[in-house]
Amino acid sequence: MRVSSREPLAPPRPHLPPVLLAGLAFWAAGVLVHPFLRNVGAEGCVALGASAMAAGVTVGAVCVRRRVVPLTAVAALGVAAALVACASAAWSLTAAASMAGGERLWECTLTTDARQSDFGATATVRAASDGRVIAVRLNLPAEAGDLMQGERLTVRAALRAPSAAAAESFWNSGLAGSLTVRDLPAPEERRGALLAGLRHHAIGLIERYGGEGAPLVQALVCGWRGPMEESGAYEQFKRVGLAHLVAVSGAHLSIVTLFVTSGLRLVRLGRRAIAVVTALFLVGYVGFTGMPVSALRAASMVATGLLALLTDRRSSALAALGLCLIAFGAADVSALLSPSFVLSAGSTLGIVVLAPLFTSWAARARPAVAAASAPLALTAASTLATQPYAAALFAQVPLLSPVANMVGAPLFTVACVTGFAAVLAACLVPAVAPLSLGAAGAAAAPLAWAVRGLAAVPGTCLPVDGDAAAMVLLSVVMVAGLWAWWPSPSGRSLAAAAGALATAALLAAAPWRAGADEIVMLDVGQGDAFLVRSQGAALLVDTGNRDALLKEACARQGVRFLDRVAVTHPDDDHCGSLEALGDVAAVEGLLVADDLLECPCEGCGDLRDRAESERYPAGVRGLKVGDAVTCGRFTLTVVWPASFADEGGNGDSLSFLCSYDGDGDGAAEWTALLCGDAEAEQLRAMAPSLPADGIDVLKVGHHGSKKSLDESLVARLAPRIALVSVGAGNRYGHPAPEVCDLLAEGGCAVLCTDEAGDVTVAFSMEKIEVSTEHAAPSS
Structure with a gap:
């Protein structure tokens, strides 16, 4: 029998109730207005709240009189309620200043x-x-x-x-x-509290009897991610797009609860019984996490979404979601800006609206896939609604996310349900704790192995520098577009969509400005990261320690491959994001000072261990004074340290004289000094190795500290451009005003990342041009 290409048909498109529109209007208004009220003052908050309340009463009265409530009035009432809630919260925060x-x-x-x-x-x-x-x-x-x-x-x-x-x-x-x-x-x-004591007890039992899988079981069952974060395992989950599985989020609870309800259906329980058991499961599960507000919000939204799928009353679920948005937002306006709130609400909205549509698509596949269509459709719907925002949140798009979710969802469910049952049994009957929690650790092992294997693939993430609000808007457009289109399942349309996504990914992954000759000071907060690139070659000096900021900078600069990364010294603000760099860029090899390879201090040893775990194709190379590294038209010659005298500290910073030879005649047209955290004492020692007539570009040592430069050094180096990598409002007072004044008095242009963002210094035979991320370009 031949099956028509038009079958199976898409399920009925869900009706979008007015309450959901009011909830979305409340959410949008709260997100836009609450940050603005910080500078309004108490009187302004009172005036805004009173005006909004009056407007809401007026709109309500008109609707009652006309006995009709148009959608515009529904949205207006949502906005008015949000303004009242924002004004009240802002007044409270302003009044708290008196304490x-x-x-x-x-x-x-x-x-x-x-x-x-x-x-x-x-x-x-x-x-x-x-x-x-x-x-x-x-x-x-x-x-x-x-x-x-x-x-x-x-x-x-x-x-x-x-x-x-x-x-x-x-x-x-x-x-x-x-x-x-x-x-x-x-x-x-x-x-x-009672729940906190129970949670402490459960976490301790898991640690004692869970074996190697204990950290993962602690995160899945108890929401305790500390051990996973310390071991780096949480970063692996983020790298492959499964971070939602080890956080008590809407997606996390949705997948687990769906499998629980599926199991209850197999034993032929009625809908009402399934609803009761599911609710009890959610209460117990969230109880093990200590019932933080974020988990309660997620559980409430998941309950509305999944119970709607069970009863096939999606419009009612969407109305309930709208009420949740208003209720939770009114209770705490700041929650509207919380990542957990955005992810839980977005996940629930995507699941209720799109999961049945995606299930109908999966039903056209082979029986093995069709059998797993419900969890796969749920995961896909949740991901579509939340991935753009998650990409902005984590500064990356995990390219392996579709594969990881298909592999990880069933393994996660087995690990999670087994872990929950094992912990419950261990708490109720302590004698079975070794056996039950040992089984829970074993059940979590396949998920850990799968994630570890996928995360080991180099360059698995696409770096993203996106505005969170814009990404939320993108999700809204995609979900709304699918709701409006509501296509019937078709192999041809699915293939076209997959092709479009693959093409977009390839275009987004393509490097930008591959042929530029430039040194870029990346804005990574209170840390260092300097990108040198020319003729398609690229070298990064230091990484900073703010993973998200480094990935955003890589996205802005189109960095997907690095010939080498040079670490000037093992301080965290210079190499803390070394592993995270590998998420978004393939790194060929690592460069360090030669003495670091043998230094017995803890920092150097830790850096060596981390470098070994990264398994760079070209390995780790130690550099001595006089060694040179080529990067296109740039040659970076080591001018410091002759030998370690500070156990790899600031005074031992690997320093490069970077020479630009635009015409290849062996003579440098321009020079730059990249000196890590080296200060005045070290610069005086390396001065004989520098050009007698000074340098053109100076990376100011140690983020412009008081000891980084003195008057004689500024006169000796005579830089035209000074680059200072520094975090806004840092507690160290960097850069020191006196250092900036010395440079300015010497005729040097001083550029700092806290004000300018990324700073690009472009070299050519004729000139040096400077452009900044947050200010107009100057030369």
Whole structure:
């Protein structure tokens, strides 16, 4: 029997209820207005709230009188409600500023797990004092990194307003400021909620009996990613597009819950019983994560979406999603800007609207694929609705994501469901903990192996430098476009879509400006990353330590391949993102100072271990003074260090005299000095190796610290252009104003990444041209 190419037909297109439109209008208005209110003041907030409330009442009254509610009125009511909520939240944040000042006692309840940072541990808390409750960031000693959501402690500290550089971030997160605690309260003074205690116990049991798979089981079941992040395993999941599987997100809960409901259907439970058991499962599952607000939001949205698919009432689910958007946004306006909120809401919207359509497409495939069509369709719908935003969030598009999701979804489900059952059994019957949790670790192993294998493929990600709001808009356009088109399944149309996606990926992956002769100072925050490229060759000096910023810079500059990466010294702000670089660019080999290969210090040893794990095709090469590396028309000659005297520290920074020979006659037209964190003392020692008439471009050492230059050195080097890689509002005060003044007084143009962004210095036979990312080009 021949099957018509028109069958099976696409399922009915879901109706989009007015409540969903109101919810989306509320969300959009909140995202646009809340950041703006930071500079309005308390009186302005009151005026805005009153005006919005009056407008909403007026629109409602007109609709009641006419007995009709047009879609424009629905959207207007959503916007009015958002403005009232934003005004109220902004007024509260503005009023909280009055609590800043002297020390006082605060009763703090953690609303997130504590996370390790460069300067200790941090957590978000609800802090109560003198009858008022505000949300703040709590800075803790490093040993407090095991504190979990729900735990309570009493601290004495002064509320500190955020710095100018951090003010926008704090405001958008709904935080009034920060409390810093020098001494962690004694364990008996730390009061844990019941769920926090249960979670602590479960995590400890998994660590004890879970074997090598324990970190993954802790993340899947308990939402505890600390061990995975420390081992680098979480980066591997991000690299292949499976980060959503190890976060308590809408996509994570959707996949697990779908398999649970599928299992319940196999035992022929009725719809009502399935709904009850599924709800109980969600409550129990989220309970193991400590019930953070983000998980509760995700669970609520997932419940509306999946129960709609079970009952085939998608319009009701979309109405419920609209109510969720309004309810959660009204409770906490800052949640509307939260990545977890965006991902959960987007995932639920994509699943409810598109999963049945994608299932009908999969039904045309072979039986083996058709049998797995439900989870695959769910994953595809969720990914389509969230991937653009996730790409902006992680600064990369995981090219292996489709394959990884097809392979990983079933393995993840087995690991997750097994882990949940094992942890529950271990908590209820401690005697079975070794057996059950050992089985959970074994069940997680295939997923870990699959991710590790896929992540080992070089250049698996496409770097992205995209605005988050624009990416959300792109998702909305794609979902809305498919909803409007609603195509019936067709092999020809699917092949055309796959071809279009492949072509777009190839075009996006193509390098830009491959023939340019230039040195680019990449904006990677408080770190160094300098790109040298010419005639198709490319070399990167240092990587910084902000993975997302490095990947965004690679996207801006079209970097997909590097002949070499040179690490000047093993400080984190110069090589912390070495592994992350491999996600988005294939790296041929690594260059370091020759003494680093034998230096016994911890930093050098750690860098050697990391380099070995990357398995560079050309290996790791040690450079001595006088060695030269060619990059197109540039020749980088090592001028420092003669030997290590600082255990690989700032004073041992690998430094290059970069000479540009435009016509190939062996004489340099222009020169640049790239000196890592070397300061005045080292520059004086290397001065005899530099041109007698000075250099044209100077990478200022140690981010422009006070000791980086002095008057005599500025006169000796006589640079025309000075490049300073520095993070905005950094705590070190870099660059030092006196250093910038010395350079400016010497007739040098000083360019800093905190103000200019990426700075490109382009070389030709006739001239040097400078262009900046955030300012008009100058020469």
